Amino acid sequence: xxxKQKKIQHLFLRAGFGETPERINSLLNTSMSSxxxxxxxxxxxxxxxxxxxxxLPQDDEEKGAGNLKILAQFIKSYKxxxxxxxxxxxxxxxxxxxxxxxxxxxxxxxxxTSTPFAYLMQVQNNTLREYALGNFSDMLHAIAKDPAMxxxxxxxxxxxxxxNENFAREVMELFTLGVGNYTEDDIxxxxxxxxxxxxxxxxxYQFNENQHDDGDKQFLGQKGDFNGDDILNIILSKKxxxxxxxxxxxxxxxxxxxxTNRVSQLAESFYQSNYDISALMKxxxxxxxxxxxxxxxxxxxxxxxxxxxxxxxINVDTPNPKTILDLQKGLSQVLFFPPNVAGWKGGNTWIxxxxxxLRLTIPMYVIKGEGMIVKAKPHPEENPNDMQQEDExxxxxxxxxxxxxxxTAFSNVPEDVRTEKMLDYFIQxxxxxIDRNLLKINWAKTDTNNLTLSMAAIMxxxxxxxx
Amino acid sequence: MRNSALAxxxxxxxxxxxxxxxxxxxLYVPPASTTGKRLVxxxxxxxxxxxxxVVPFRNDLYYRARPTLGLKDDDLIKISDEVALNSNxxxxxxxxxxxxxxxxNSVGYPNPNRSHFRSMDxxxxxxxxxxxxxSGWIGRYLDATCDGTCAKPYNAVEIDDxxxxxxxxxxxxxxxFSQPNLLYKCSQNPIIxxxxxxxKPNNDHPEVEYLQKTLADTMESADYxxxxxxxxxxxxxxxxxxxxxxxxxxxxxLICSGCNSSVYYISLPGFDTHVGQKGQQSRALxxxxxxxxxxxxxxxxxxxxxxxxxxxxxxxxxxxxxNASGGTDHGTANNIYVIGGKLAKPGMxxxxxxxxxxxxxxxxxxxxxxxxxxxxxxxVLGVDSTKVLGRKFDALGVx
Numbered sequence: 001x002x003x004k005q006k007k008i009q010h011l012f013l014r015a016g017f018g019e020t021p022e023r024i025n026s027l028l029n030t031s032m033s034s035x036x037x038x039x040x041x042x043x044x045x046x047x048x049x050x051x052x053x054x055x056l057p058q059d060d061e062e063k064g065a066g067n068l069k070i071l072a073q074f075i076k077s078y079k080x081x082x083x084x085x086x087x088x089x090x091x092x093x094x095x096x097x098x099x100x101x102x103x104x105x106x107x108x109x110x111x112x113t114s115t116p117f118a119y120l121m122q123v124q125n126n127t128l129r130e131y132a133l134g135n136f137s138d139m140l141h142a143i144a145k146d147p148a149m150x151x152x153x154x155x156x157x158x159x160x161x162x163x164n165e166n167f168a169r170e171v172m173e174l175f176t177l178g179v180g181n182y183t184e185d186d187i188x189x190x191x192x193x194x195x196x197x198x199x200x201x202x203x204x205y206q207f208n209e210n211q212h213d214d215g216d217k218q219f220l221g222q223k224g225d226f227n228g229d230d231i232l233n234i235i236l237s238k239k240x241x242x243x244x245x246x247x248x249x250x251x252x253x254x255x256x257x258x259x260t261n262r263v264s265q266l267a268e269s270f271y272q273s274n275y276d277i278s279a280l281m282k283x284x285x286x287x288x289x290x291x292x293x294x295x296x297x298x299x300x301x302x303x304x305x306x307x308x309x310x311x312x313x314i315n316v317d318t319p320n321p322k323t324i325l326d327l328q329k330g331l332s333q334v335l336f337f338p339p340n341v342a343g344w345k346g347g348n349t350w351i352x353x354x355x356x357x358l359r360l361t362i363p364m365y366v367i368k369g370e371g372m373i374v375k376a377k378p379h380p381e382e383n384p385n386d387m388q389q390e391d392e393x394x395x396x397x398x399x400x401x402x403x404x405x406x407x408t409a410f411s412n413v414p415e416d417v418r419t420e421k422m423l424d425y426f427i428q429x430x431x432x433x434i435d436r437n438l439l440k441i442n443w444a445k446t447d448t449n450n451l452t453l454s455m456a457a458i459m460x461x462x463x464x465x466x467x
Numbered sequence: 468m469r470n471s472a473l474a475x476x477x478x479x480x481x482x483x484x485x486x487x488x489x490x491x492x493x494l495y496v497p498p499a500s501t502t503g504k505r506l507v508x509x510x511x512x513x514x515x516x517x518x519x520x521v522v523p524f525r526n527d528l529y530y531r532a533r534p535t536l537g538l539k540d541d542d543l544i545k546i547s548d549e550v551a552l553n554s555n556x557x558x559x560x561x562x563x564x565x566x567x568x569x570x571x572n573s574v575g576y577p578n579p580n581r582s583h584f585r586s587m588d589x590x591x592x593x594x595x596x597x598x599x600x601x602s603g604w605i606g607r608y609l610d611a612t613c614d615g616t617c618a619k620p621y622n623a624v625e626i627d628d629x630x631x632x633x634x635x636x637x638x639x640x641x642x643x644f645s646q647p648n649l650l651y652k653c654s655q656n657p658i659i660x661x662x663x664x665x666x667k668p669n670n671d672h673p674e675v676e677y678l679q680k681t682l683a684d685t686m687e688s689a690d691y692x693x694x695x696x697x698x699x700x701x702x703x704x705x706x707x708x709x710x711x712x713x714x715x716x717x718x719x720x721l722i723c724s725g726c727n728s729s730v731y732y733i734s735l736p737g738f739d740t741h742v743g744q745k746g747q748q749s750r751a752l753x754x755x756x757x758x759x760x761x762x763x764x765x766x767x768x769x770x771x772x773x774x775x776x777x778x779x780x781x782x783x784x785x786x787x788x789x790n791a792s793g794g795t796d797h798g799t800a801n802n803i804y805v806i807g808g809k810l811a812k813p814g815m816x817x818x819x820x821x822x823x824x825x826x827x828x829x830x831x832x833x834x835x836x837x838x839x840x841x842x843x844x845x846x847v848l849g850v851d852s853t854k855v856l857g858r859k860f861d862a863l864g865v866x
Contacts, residue, residue: 352635357653357654380587462679
């Protein structure tokens with residue numbers, strides 16, 4: 001029997017980044033359906049990221065994305081991408097619209113893009129946020145005209161005389177249909193339809209008619225003088241798209257082990273709703289099976305989920321902003337830097353000896369106030385001889401936290417049931433095999449109060465990594 | 468306490484035993500690979516300009532493409548009538564002349580990608596250009612050894628704080644640490660020690676099982692590495708810059724202390740030379756050469772050079788022509804250096820890159836990088852390379 005408390009925690013860990021015991025307690029008497037309604041209502045309004053301003057002076061035709069290839073600007077841009085990264089992490093931790101940020105994060109991985117043009121990455125991030133809970137069909141059309149995506153998948157080089165198939169291939173393989181639902185000929189033909197979709201020197205989408213091939217194309221069994229939008233519509237008419245996208249959502253939000261019957265039912269409604277993302281998510285979060293024991297604590301949280309959860313629970317902060325990036329690098333997930341167009345695979349691929357040790361020792365770094373000893377590998381464009389100035393490294397590695405709220409939440413709980421209570425709030429999977437004695441020792445040999453020490457001990461358990 | 472126990476254990480190993488590659492129990496400790504050999508992989512990050520490392524100093528096309536960047540006599544060490552090495556690679560020239568080094572030219576893959584990230588991803592995962600794999604070739608080597616049942620993380624070691632994709636298998640993963648004592652210190656956290664100590668296989672919850680098993684393996688590896696890092700202490704000078712020297716020294720000390728890892732992996736950054744290449748590449752190459760000089764001497768002194776093969780690689784070479792900033796931009800095919808005490812075919816393995824026939828200004832590959840991997844897998848590590856690479860790539864007769 002899954003308790004109400006556990007269900008609420010499950011919802012917020014999956015649809016958001018977890019919530020504090022205080023917030024969970026305030027919802028114990030609210031019905032699950034009202035909580036879900038409120039979750040969607042809280043994500044209704046949102047604001048664009050405006051951290052980076054448009055990099056070019058107005059009417060400056062000389063400098064544009066094309067000229068940003070100069071190395072110095074690459075590196076500046078790299079730094080800006082890192083700043084954008086920490087900006088987004090903070091937003092995830094503080095926004096009331098957690099569902100919208102979580103969905104934006106999901107689409108950020110689905111439409112994984114990496115370009116050195118920080119401003120264009122911000123534009124893409126805003127596009128993903130706009131459609132995150134909207135219509136998948138609209139989102140696909142928008143992302144196909146997204147400047148960062150066009151640059152990343154070489155559609156700039158996709159010209160009538162020399163088609164470049166990169167975008168056409170990935171749009172089917174990774175964004176919509178999945179392998180096996182199209183042929184190499186479909187890729188060749190549809191690449192012709194996307195010819196001329198490019199980015200102008202100001203970094204905006206531009207249809208270059210001279211480079212567009214307006215001849216007939218034979219695509220997925222149809223023939224016509226299709227343009228890129230026609231191709232996307234033909235793709236979207238296939239039910240395989242709904243199955244492909246729903247499967248990925250199910251893996252991420254419900255369980256890494258897919259229940260194919262359930263997914264095909266969800267996919268059918270998704271298709272019938274003409275790809276209404278909100279409707280699909282609401283269907284999942286209001287289903288009884290979503291709260292089944294087998295789906296709770298069933299997945300290894302991603303590094304970003306872990307970091308944001310820590311920020312929400314104990315206000316984890318890093319005096320040197322680079323540390324939040326070091327953490328992401330050490331744990332193998334850096335926002336705006338996916339490994340490739342297929343994104344992060346997640347699940348057990350997050351875990352190796354070093355990343356697991358780092359995950360489990362974060363509470364120790366926090367408690368002891370020592371800096372992390374993990375150093376990330378240098379960026380390939382970095383020249384080690386002119387790496388960061390000393391002052392940029394001041395306090396690097398230090399992680400601070402504020403335990404006040406959690407201490408307050410548990411200070412009135414009688415001591416004999418305190419450990420059990422804490423386990424209930426911090427561990428989602430079965431806790432019966434956890435050795436309670438381990439949690440009682442003064443393991444960090446500090447004068448930190450016992451309450452904090454026990455909570456930090458629980459957060460050092462492998463089970464804390466499962467959400 | 469542990470330290471002093473190890474210190475005394477180290478005193479118990481007489482110098483002459485150390486000299487014969489004896490471990491702390493006085494036993495010869497070969498690497499765990501079925502051949503008794505070990506592989507050391509050196510990743511040159513950023514895209515090393517191989518054309519200014521192995522220089523065709525009689526070829527006009529080279530100097531025409533690189534009017535100021537082309538290396539002239541003072542900057543070269545001749546190794547044959549046609550070929551010279553960059554003078555910063557002094558130790559490599561010595562290896563070459565003593566028959567301990569092979570150069571493989573024109574290594575690459577079809578439809579080369581010029582992004583650092585993507586091309587490194589391709590090299591590390593050993594995928595095709597249009598294929599996305601989430602495991603690396605050395606990780607899959609661990610998977611392939613006795614079907615992954617006997618491998619331990621420390622069988623493949625990366626000297627770094629984070630583990631590269633190269634060492635992540637589908638089931639097994641290698642071990643990364645920058646210093647054995649830091650790894651050990653981290654592993655002393657009483658909570659995670661306690662959890663690891665109580666680990667018992669639990670099939671009720673596969674995710675918990677996976678985390679706990681990984682943790683238990685990590686603790687075992689941390690102990691193993693710590694115990695096999697202190698017996699031999701190198702007294703040689705390794706180059707200072709950039710941690711590279713210290714990390715190579717750590718590998719030498721592990722090997723000569725009887726650690727039986729089959730693969731060691733290390734990165735040297737700083738090869739992305741778009742601007743002012745000469746100074747930047749010189750520093751990086753000198754670092755590489757001086758480091759390998761000390762490293763190979765340590766191995767020789769301990770009779771570990773003959774069973775060791777070292778290979779370098781980079782995510783791509785650079786364009787043949789220099790750019791307007793005294794540097795070179797991202798290119799394609801590149802050369803690979805293989806060093807070891809007992810190579811089957813030292814010297815120039817195949818002809819130098821063809822500067823006459825270029826693909827839009829880039830070198831054309833004629834050896835797939837996975838042929839080099841197949842060579843290392845079969846001849847150094849003793850596994851069926853198709854299990855790791857997914858299909859047959861012809862091994863080269865280099866080692």
